[in-house]
Amino acid sequence: MNLPTHNQTPSLLKISGESKLQGNVTISGAKNSALAIMAGTLLCSGQCRLRNIPSLVDINHMGDVLASVGPKLHREKDILDLDTQEITTSKPPYELVSRLRASFFVIGPLLARLGVARVPLPGGCAIGARPVDLHVRGLEAMGAKVRIEHGIVHADIPGYKNRLQGGEIYLDYPSVGATETILMAATLAEGETKIENAAREPEVVDLANFCNAMGANVQGAGTNTITISGVKSLHSVDYSIIPDRIEAGTFLVAGAITHSEISLSPVIPEHLIPVIAKLRAMGVKILMEEPNCLRVIPGSLQGTDIETLPYPGFPTDMQAQLMALLAISEGDSVITETVFENRLRHVAELKRMGADIRLKGQQAIIRGVSMLTGAPVVATDLRASAALVVAGLAAKGTTTIQGLHHLDRGYDNLEGKLRQLGANLERVTVDEADLPLPIM
Numbered sequence: 001m002n003l004p005t006h007n008q009t010p011s012l013l014k015i016s017g018e019s020k021l022q023g024n025v026t027i028s029g030a031k032n033s034a035l036a037i038m039a040g041t042l043l044c045s046g047q048c049r050l051r052n053i054p055s056l057v058d059i060n061h062m063g064d065v066l067a068s069v070g071p072k073l074h075r076e077k078d079i080l081d082l083d084t085q086e087i088t089t090s091k092p093p094y095e096l097v098s099r100l101r102a103s104f105f106v107i108g109p110l111l112a113r114l115g116v117a118r119v120p121l122p123g124g125c126a127i128g129a130r131p132v133d134l135h136v137r138g139l140e141a142m143g144a145k146v147r148i149e150h151g152i153v154h155a156d157i158p159g160y161k162n163r164l165q166g167g168e169i170y171l172d173y174p175s176v177g178a179t180e181t182i183l184m185a186a187t188l189a190e191g192e193t194k195i196e197n198a199a200r201e202p203e204v205v206d207l208a209n210f211c212n213a214m215g216a217n218v219q220g221a222g223t224n225t226i227t228i229s230g231v232k233s234l235h236s237v238d239y240s241i242i243p244d245r246i247e248a249g250t251f252l253v254a255g256a257i258t259h260s261e262i263s264l265s266p267v268i269p270e271h272l273i274p275v276i277a278k279l280r281a282m283g284v285k286i287l288m289e290e291p292n293c294l295r296v297i298p299g300s301l302q303g304t305d306i307e308t309l310p311y312p313g314f315p316t317d318m319q320a321q322l323m324a325l326l327a328i329s330e331g332d333s334v335i336t337e338t339v340f341e342n343r344l345r346h347v348a349e350l351k352r353m354g355a356d357i358r359l360k361g362q363q364a365i366i367r368g369v370s371m372l373t374g375a376p377v378v379a380t381d382l383r384a385s386a387a388l389v390v391a392g393l394a395a396k397g398t399t400t401i402q403g404l405h406h407l408d409r410g411y412d413n414l415e416g417k418l419r420q421l422g423a424n425l426e427r428v429t430v431d432e433a434d435l436p437l438p439i440m
């Protein structure tokens with residue numbers, strides 16, 4: 001596929017602060033929908049056309065994972081065509097799977113389609129250990145035999161029928177990935193599958209709509225209980241991915257933190273309700289200009305408390321960006337991260353920029369300061385990198401951000417879009433020897 005890959009030349013993002021932004025920004029397709037739906041194309045033996053695919057390194061890596069098991073992929077701008085007629089192996093290689101968490105999502109479709117899947121564990125990552133026990137238990141409840149050996153998850157459907165059987169699954173936690181794995185596997189199972197305490201995220205709904213567009217029968221996505229009546233096969237499809245609510249939320253914060261009025265489209269405002277509610281509580285005005293367009297109008301910023309939760313709670317993927325905003329809001333705020341055990345590493349970096357933040361377990365206690373100051377900082381994960389970018393736009397002086405491979409994983413042309421709004425930032429390549437040692 002003709003997509004950006006991880007740039008091997010070390011580079012830094014240099015941001016001149018105290019930016020004023022104005023204009024409209026186009027929001028790309030949702031990374032987390034696109035990744036799950038790409039895995040879902042393995043369920044059908046035919047041609048799939050996916051529209052509104054964002055240009056991201058993660059999408060490129062997911063494309064490599066799919067191609068490694070047989071499908072042919074072709075990308076033209078934001079349209080991705082997949083020919084999934086032939087699946088030649090049930091074993092995507094570790095070198096490809098280990099690049100991104102979402103690659104594990106191929107396990108459900110491979111198992112449902114081939115009766116066998118051998119998928120390496122995706123591993124932990126910067127934000128937490130991220131086990132896959134709930135995915136595995138869901139597949140077992142549908143009759144799969146699963147064992148983990150030498151870092152590879154071996155899943156088989158025993159018996160002569162070679163079809164998973166419908167089952168009842170209660171998820172101990174409404175995991176997005178586990179809900180998606182079970183949902184996909186159940187579309188081709190024999191009989192009915194019920195997922196209780198299912199994740200309700202918009203990306204789960206998008207995946208269910210995609211599966212239904214291929215002829216599946218998935219009901220209740222977006223609620224706690226999803227029911228899937230299995231069908232024998234799924235057909236070709238032409239499907240458009242929803243807009244990325246996290247990218248949209250990041251731009252809302254970019255407007256608020258720089259005291260700038262900008263508008264964003266296309267968006268589905270309903271998907272942003274928890275983020276908009278917190279921004280409004282902080283004094284930011286958000287107007288709906290048209291059904292799919294939001295306008296952010298800055299106000300004087302007040303602190304507030306935030307707890308990350310599964311949807312429709314406040315998204316963990318917006319926690320770091322809101323922390324940057326709270327760092328320059330009046331008064332004290334507390335952020336409690338409940339979803340991932342290690343997703344507060346940006347605190348140390350924001351402190352380099354003058355933020356007053358104390359960590360207490362999974363809580364960050366933020367005392368608002370009047371101004372951040374530019375500094376050299378390191379992006380520790382994807383959303384941490386976005387938080388440092390928006391902080392850098394507001395700060396006095398120059399911020400340089402290292403670790404841009406995190407940013408490239410999940411933001412489609414963030415720098416270009418910000419530059420178009422008037423921000424002053426550029427990527428500069430550097431000699432490895434000149435880079436500060438990364439923080440482990």
Ligand SMILES: CC(=O)N[C@H]1[C@@H](OP(=O)(O)OP(=O)(O)OC[C@H]2O[C@@H](n3ccc(=O)[nH]c3=O)[C@H](O)[C@@H]2O)O[C@H](CO)[C@@H](O)[C@@H]1O
Pocket residue numbers: 032033035101102128129130131132133134135136173174175176177178199203316317339340341
């Ligand atoms: C590609 C993708 O869609 N990524 C999103 C997805 O990740 P992902 O699907 O990995 O997130 P989950 O909802 O599964 O994880 C939430 C919590 O459940 C735990 N857990 C999960 C599965 C499991 O089998 N066992 C287990 O203990 C995780 O370690 C984590 O602490 O949802 C997260 C929560 O909204 C988002 O932050 C990610 O951006």
Ligand SMILES: C=C(OP(=O)(O)O)C(=O)O
Pocket residue numbers: 031032100101102125127317382383410
């Ligand atoms: C954590 C994220 O993604 P992933 O699950 O792909 O690591 C994210 O999008 O913020």
